[in-house]
Amino acid sequence: MLIMLISGFFAFFLRNINLKRKGGKVTSQDLMSFDFNTKMQAMNGQFSDISKKVSKRWDAELPFFNLASISTASDNFKNANMLGQGGFGPVYKGKLLNGQEVAIKRLSRGSGQGLEEFKNEATLIAKLQHINLVRLLGCCIEDEEKILIYEYMPNKSLDFFLFDPANHRVLDWEKRIHIIEGIAQGILYLHQHSRLRVIHRDIKAINILLDSKMNAKISDFGIARIFGGNELQANTNRVVGTYGYMSPEYVTRGLFSIKSDVFSFGVLLLEILSSKKNCSFHFSESHSSWTCMILVENWQGT
CATH class of the missing domain: 1.10.510.10 (Transferase(Phosphotransferase) domain 1)
Incomplete structure (x- = not known):
């Protein structure tokens, strides 16, 4: 069952990437106008139902956002909005139309990490729910960009x-x-x-x-x-x-x-x-x- 869940999530990622390469349309959402509070309440309701269907629905409902809206939220990845930089790449502060702040983690092209690490992180955090784990809100795979969106931590690291x-x-x-x-x-x-x-x-x-x-x-x-x-x-x-x-x-x-x-x-x-x-x-x-x-x-x- 575990292998099937992980394989399904990876297939979902690869499907989106292949569609991009073939010129197909990938359904993505506008980060600026997205309401995470409503989304998380719905997710919490799903997780309260202890069934195998929950995990499957969670994979399918991981929000994908378009690059343009992510760029707008971070003021075009402005240096002044950079929160820090790790092995993955820089992390920027973003702000949505409803005032909610998010952390935008952008894979650097010169990073030692790549698509496998990106998929690994998205897969794991999407499936893990705990107060002492950072919460993944969504992701973006568009053109050469690979981006993860997290809840914003005001006190840094x-x-x-x-x-x-x-x-x-x-x-x-x-x-x-x-x-x-x-x-x-x-x-x-x-x-x-x-x-x-x-x-x-x-x-x-x-x-x-x-x-x-x-x-x-x-x-x-x-x-x-x-x-x-x-x-x-x-x-x-x-x-x-x-x-x-x-x-x-x-x-x-x-x-x-x-x-x-x-x-x-x-x-x-x-x-x-x-x-x-x-x-x-x-x-x-x-x-x-x-x-x-x-x-x-x-x-x-x-």
Whole structure:
């Protein structure tokens, strides 16, 4: 059933791409006038009905938007509206006619990620619903453009507060604990409680977004992997992720499992508690809290 759902979603993507190449018409909507609040209420109603038809309808109803309306919403991808830039490409702030703000993630042509990562992220986030996961609102595949539209996170990403001396004081202990709990709940959902068992493979501060109430939301599922019900571990020849957050067995042998995300979460936990990047820890540190970081550096150096 899992394979059929994923295959169906990929087929939907490929159908749209093929229609474009052949000059066919792809049904797309105007982002500027779209009412996401009404759309999400309808989706929540569908998800309350625990049936196999829900997943099928969700795939078919993932909104596709035309490029012109996305460009208008972001003021033609104006640099002043850029929220940040990652491995996927730049992310812009957009505003709709009803005043709702969105985040527009645009695949860069020079990006190391491509169509597979794009489809992977859209597939996973469309099927995963949790308060501590960023919410995908729609996408666009037009001409050479590949764009994802997300809910807007006004407080940016966690690294903006953690590693900037001018901002990290905003995070008192109560807020830090709240953020840690949110990340843990999101990871637990991915590993145990979602319809799909998902290994994120890139848990780090920049991929934790914060909403207006400083609730943590895990983002960037481009390199995530879906595990089958009885699958506990996988191997890959293509090691992707961020050094310093990747577990030793993944870096050295390409082995990853739910333990890989737990390792990354442990590194992130140290960063949240100390407001220091993991690469800033040195062998001269005497605090016992850094022991695991020193062991990781020794392991990776062998």
